[in-house]
Amino acid sequence: MMNASWTDLVGSALLGTDRRRPPASGGPHPALDPATELLDAAAIGTVSRRAGLRPATARERPAPAAPDGRPVLPEAARRRLGLLLADRSAGGGSSGRRGTAPNLAELLPQWLTAAGRYGYAAPPALLPDLLDAARARTDLRADALALAGPRALWLAELNPDWRFALRAGVRGLEPAAGDPAAIRQLWDEGLFAERVALLTRLRGQDAGAALALLRSTWTGERAEDRLMFLDSLRAGLSPADEPFLEQALTDRSRNVRATAAELLSALPGSALAARMAERARSCVSLGAGENVAGIGVLVEAPYECDAAMERDGVAPHPPTGRGERAWWFGQLVEAAPLATWTVRFGGRSPEEIIALPVADDWQPDLHAAWCRAAVRQRDPAWARALLGPPPAPAAPVAPVGDPAKLLSILPEEERAEWVARFIATHGLSEAFQMLGVCAVPWAGPLGRAVVDALDIARDAGSYPWSFSGVMGLAERCLDPAEAERLTVLTAATDEPDDGSPGAGSYWAEAFQRLVGTLRLRAVMLAELEPPAPAAPAS
Structure with missing residues (x-):
């Protein structure tokens, strides 16, 4: 002993x-x-x-996970997912000089999105790593949880580190629109994120049923929850939502009232839009003024923000440095239907209206408000007119409003063509946000414009790190088919005398990494292709 x-x-x-x-x-x-x-x-x-331990009482075994009948990943794609997740765990996205190796951490979101299009199920052995990745990066969660499927919820019940999956829900596991009892139960008992996901999904299937569900508990919801639920009505917004939104204009939360007013102004036929149009018309007219040559636009901004304007969503207090009258005027014009101005200006087109001179330096405020209205009302004709053609080479780059938001309204091909012409004229320094709203993979002319601009910057001896953001976008967004055409750019070049020291080797590395990443993306997409069916026996 x-x-x-x-x-x-x-x-x-x-x-x-x-x-x-x-x-x-x-x-x-x-x-x-x-x-x-x-x-x-x-x-x-x-x-x-x-030897002295007494055996503990066995706990009840957890119930089995719900079955997942989706097809399994092809073996090559399964191995690829394991490599991408392992690189994430090893810190593959660390800062510093990256060399020529592709950034696998940035390829994981693309892989998950592509896998989701095929409807695959994640391999069970990789579920823990997949959930860890989704926990660390919120931008991965939707696609990662969709790939993980019902087993993600089962594992989240057993591991507190993965409880976020219960809050976020899993796409495809919400009750179907034809099961009202299950919908009601999830709405009454679900976590907040599950309720938002349910409302958003139901909104796409049956907008009226989603609105009725929201109405049933509206007065008992917290203010921050009401705001999020109201925001989900943007999808499928229609005149049928107007009575509920009008009621929300009297909500006790200022943010809820402002969101309701914004949604109503996006309905050109709503009563609020008509009230805003009447107020805006009283501020804007067509005529001859002292400070405008010939016929132009005359502006008389409001002198006060009355209670009726506040109820309709006009914020009475401007931000620091902004005049009150200009602040109120911009909000009125932004909320008025754009068709108001065609009538107000004698049937002129948006291009003709925008070309009119504006008296007393009101043009920036008026055009900026029209830009916001075009984005809110999703009006491509006004967006196209406000953007105009890309500025000429000698002209300063000073578009009114937010060009990226205006571009997002245009069709994908037109959007890519406009940005390509802008880059060909002005280079990449002002184009980063615009590139972000273009469809992936980039269309051929846009991709070539980006690569040509990068090549010009390299030949000029420009500081290469200034273009790292655009190069990163190119790695993710260029068509993988462009890889072979870009191999000629991977060789080191002579540095100009006035260039940045060492820039030549950095540019060579960047183009080598770009080509390598495009080739890897092509392989990744090919690995996800379902295997061809076997040929029938002769």
């Missing part, structure tokens, strides 16, 4: 056997090394401790 307690052994191990000799079974053994005595005593103590 052992004489020493486990606590004595731990003390000897912590202090060292030179300072505290371990008590040994049967008394000390001078011939034994003290460290050996400690290990022998620990071995005997371990057996004793285990």
Whole structure:
């Protein structure tokens, strides 16, 4: 029998056997090394401790995960996912000089999106790594949880680190529109994110049913929840929503009232839009003024923000540095239907209206408000007119409003063509946000314009790190078929005398990485292709 307690052994191990000799079974053994005595005593103590344990009551086994009948990933794609997840865990996206290796951490979102289009299920062995990746990066969560499927919820119930999956829900597991009892139960008992997901999904299937569901609990919801629920009505917004939104104009939350007013102004036939149009017309007219040559636009901004204007969503207090009258005027014009101005200006087209001179330096405020109205009302004709053609090379780049938002309204091909012409004229310094709204993969002319502009910057000896953001976009958005055409850019070039020192090698690395990434993207997409069906036997 052992004489020493486990606590004595731990003390000897912590202090060292030179300072505290371990008590040994049967008394000390001078011939034994003290460290050996400690290990022998620990071995005997371990057996004793285990032998003295009473077996605990077995817990109930967890219920099996819901079945997932989706097809499994092709073997090559499964291995690729394992590599992408392993690179993420190893810190593949670390900062510093990247060299020529593709950034696998940035390819993971693309892989997940592409896999989602095929409806695959994640391999069970990779689910823990996949959930860890989704936990670390919120931009991955939707696609990662969709790939993980019902097993993600099952694992989240067992591991607190993955509880975010319960809050976010999993696409495809919400009740179908034809199951009102399940919908009602999830709406009444679900987590907030699950309720938002349910409302958004139901909105796309049956907008009226989604609105009725929201109405049923509206007065009992928290203000921040009401705001998020109201925002989900943007999808499928229609005149049928107007009575509910008019009611929300009197909500006790200022943010809810402002959102309701914004949604109503996006309905050109709503009563609020008509009220805003009447106010805006009283501020804007066509005529001859002292400070405008010939016929132009005359502006008389409001002198006060009355209670009716506040109820319709006009914020009475301007931000710092903005005049009150200009602030109120911009909000009125932004909320008025754009068709108002065609009538107000004698049937002129948007291009003709925008070309009219504006008196008393009101043009920036008026045109900026029209830009916001075009974005809110999703009007491509006004967006096209406000954008105009890309500025000429000698002209300064000073478009009114936010060009990226205006471009997002245009069809994909027209959007890409406009940005390509802009880059060909002005380079990349002003085009980053515009590139972000173009469809992926970039159309051929846009991709060639980006690469040509990068090549010109390299030949000019420009500082290469200034273009790292655009180069990163190109790695993600260029058509992989462009890889072979770009190989000629991977060679190092002579640096101009006035160029940045060392820029040539950095540019060569950047183009080598771009080509390598495009080739890897092409391989990744090919790996996800379902295997061809076997040919029938002859």
